[in-house]
Amino acid sequence: MSTLLEVRELFKTYGTGEATTRVLRGLSLCLEAGELAALLGPSGSGKSTLLTILGTLMKPTSGSYVMLGQDMIAADDKALTDFRNAHIGFVFQFHNLLPDFTALENVVFPTAVREGRETPAARARGRELLSRMGLADRIEFPSANLSGGQKQRVAVARALMNSPELVLADEPTGNLDRDSANQVMDLIGQINREEGTTFLISTHDEKIAGFCRRQIVVGDGIMTG
Amino acid sequence: MLYALKIATRYLTANKAQTALLVTGVAVGVFIFIFMSALIGGLAEFILSRTVGDISHITIEAETADPALLISPEGHVLVVAERGRARTATLAEAATWLPLIETVPGVRAVSPQITGAGFLTRGAQVSQVSVTGVEPGRESAILDLAGYMVTGDVRLGSGLIVLGRDLADDLALSVGQTLRLQSSSGVISTLTLSGIFKTGNGGMDGARAFVSLSTARTLFSMPQGVSRIEIKLDDLNAADATALRIRALTGLDAVPWTDGAEQLMEALNAQAQTGYFLKTFALITIVIGVASALLLSTYRRRPEIGIMRAMGAGRRFVIFVFVAQGALIGLMGGVTGAALGYLALLPFPSRDAFQPGTLPMDITQGSYGLAITLTVIGAILASILPARSAARVDPVTAIGQ
Numbered sequence: 001m002s003t004l005l006e007v008r009e010l011f012k013t014y015g016t017g018e019a020t021t022r023v024l025r026g027l028s029l030c031l032e033a034g035e036l037a038a039l040l041g042p043s044g045s046g047k048s049t050l051l052t053i054l055g056t057l058m059k060p061t062s063g064s065y066v067m068l069g070q071d072m073i074a075a076d077d078k079a080l081t082d083f084r085n086a087h088i089g090f091v092f093q094f095h096n097l098l099p100d101f102t103a104l105e106n107v108v109f110p111t112a113v114r115e116g117r118e119t120p121a122a123r124a125r126g127r128e129l130l131s132r133m134g135l136a137d138r139i140e141f142p143s144a145n146l147s148g149g150q151k152q153r154v155a156v157a158r159a160l161m162n163s164p165e166l167v168l169a170d171e172p173t174g175n176l177d178r179d180s181a182n183q184v185m186d187l188i189g190q191i192n193r194e195e196g197t198t199f200l201i202s203t204h205d206e207k208i209a210g211f212c213r214r215q216i217v218v219g220d221g222i223m224t225g
Numbered sequence: 226m227l228y229a230l231k232i233a234t235r236y237l238t239a240n241k242a243q244t245a246l247l248v249t250g251v252a253v254g255v256f257i258f259i260f261m262s263a264l265i266g267g268l269a270e271f272i273l274s275r276t277v278g279d280i281s282h283i284t285i286e287a288e289t290a291d292p293a294l295l296i297s298p299e300g301h302v303l304v305v306a307e308r309g310r311a312r313t314a315t316l317a318e319a320a321t322w323l324p325l326i327e328t329v330p331g332v333r334a335v336s337p338q339i340t341g342a343g344f345l346t347r348g349a350q351v352s353q354v355s356v357t358g359v360e361p362g363r364e365s366a367i368l369d370l371a372g373y374m375v376t377g378d379v380r381l382g383s384g385l386i387v388l389g390r391d392l393a394d395d396l397a398l399s400v401g402q403t404l405r406l407q408s409s410s411g412v413i414s415t416l417t418l419s420g421i422f423k424t425g426n427g428g429m430d431g432a433r434a435f436v437s438l439s440t441a442r443t444l445f446s447m448p449q450g451v452s453r454i455e456i457k458l459d460d461l462n463a464a465d466a467t468a469l470r471i472r473a474l475t476g477l478d479a480v481p482w483t484d485g486a487e488q489l490m491e492a493l494n495a496q497a498q499t500g501y502f503l504k505t506f507a508l509i510t511i512v513i514g515v516a517s518a519l520l521l522s523t524y525r526r527r528p529e530i531g532i533m534r535a536m537g538a539g540r541r542f543v544i545f546v547f548v549a550q551g552a553l554i555g556l557m558g559g560v561t562g563a564a565l566g567y568l569a570l571l572p573f574p575s576r577d578a579f580q581p582g583t584l585p586m587d588i589t590q591g592s593y594g595l596a597i598t599l600t601v602i603g604a605i606l607a608s609i610l611p612a613r614s615a616a617r618v619d620p621v622t623a624i625g626q
Contacts, residue, residue: 057534057535057620057621058621077540078539081537081538081539082537082539084535084537085536085537086537090535090536092624096531096532096624097532098529098532098533100235100236101235109533109536110536110537113533113536113537113538113542114537115228116226116228117227117228117231118228118231158536162537
């Protein structure tokens, strides 16, 4: 396996003066391509901040971050936006779909925004992904009319749309019942095995962590296990 | 950017009631803009047609020759020839220029005239008149004499005269009766009243007489040439430019109607300025309405904007989504308002068929294209602030909302 990303001595501080909060305190981490890793830790340990930095949505106060050989700290907003679109997928706890769009339109969004339009090829891939998620009969449904589990599966399909090397999932099953959670995790495991997509899943749930081959524990802003 | 346009359209159609309300607000602003344009434009046309519609748009008058000074060899003035008051200055070569002037673009009619003063006598009654000699067949070239006739015939022939109604009443004349006209040159003719006109202009109806050009030649002792050439244009607003052109072509002193009409022009300008203010206020209302609605939309859709940014949508994409919404609202409101404005103006009589007592609306001066263009531009400008605000949304904060 090759190294997908590596962060070293990451520090992240919010606020200034007496209101300063140090969330990351020199965290270092290396993810290999094809890993299925769980990110564990108590609330406030810095899991979400780490995912946000790895997702290039935020820059650390200091430290280095290299992914696919590119320096993510030095890159500007435009370069990071393009990189994110091509190489990183996101699954959020509350699915965060675009409510006024259908399931298919949500899924093809990452490709359409890059191509400037919804190409037939993108729509075909979107249909394929939704079918794979067990949502073949919900393709043209408005996303607002889907159940919580269905919405989260649409979100997983959207994260995979551009065939990213890395998918970051922040509590992807935190808002689902047990059956829906298992269904989503089964799909993630299947895609990881079949396509080699790297997953880093933030969770409080030991059972969800059990699905993953690697458990990364964060505590007080550093890796503790 | 096609995809950004799709997102913008979807956002607008997602909340149909809100969008309809917004478009209606813009349409009302455009409607006011168009209504004001038609009213101000129609009013200006009406005032112009009532004040200068019946007069010459360009006039060429003979220049009175300077009095001659006869100087003795020793340098002492011997004689000063005074300017003749009774003699009429002559455009001797009018016949040469007329065909040339008639070919100038925009010239509708040309009327060579001999004008002068005289006295009308019938029995013991005497009235002072302004006499205009016109070519038979060109009686209505400048003043629509045929349209103003109340009795008799406008045709001017040898020995015939046409008078205003007030003047005819003063002299107790009716069509077919004879009267005596003595010109300022002292020539007396006996003429038959062939027609009576009424323009509604007291000065015209009470002191104006029309005779044929040949009769006027006799009356004013002018065997050749004319005293003035009156020119009517298709567009009276083109008088200045056309007068310059005629001057350049002929070397004659062509004077447009706007010379000496400064007060009228000032009044029309003031009226136009008022219109501009009202239209500007209508546009400002549109801009504020669109800006506030889109700012609200930006705030409401912050989480979605955050998601788009996380999925790889750039700031320019987000800006375009919101600017496109502004443009679409402007376009829909503009077209709707313009259509409503046009429909509302349809029942008003046309400029030519205007009746006193109603608003002189001119449907052709609604500035429909301008209204739509300015509204779209205004709406786009109004959407820039919300769009920039949307592009600055921090995806991390927005997704967490």
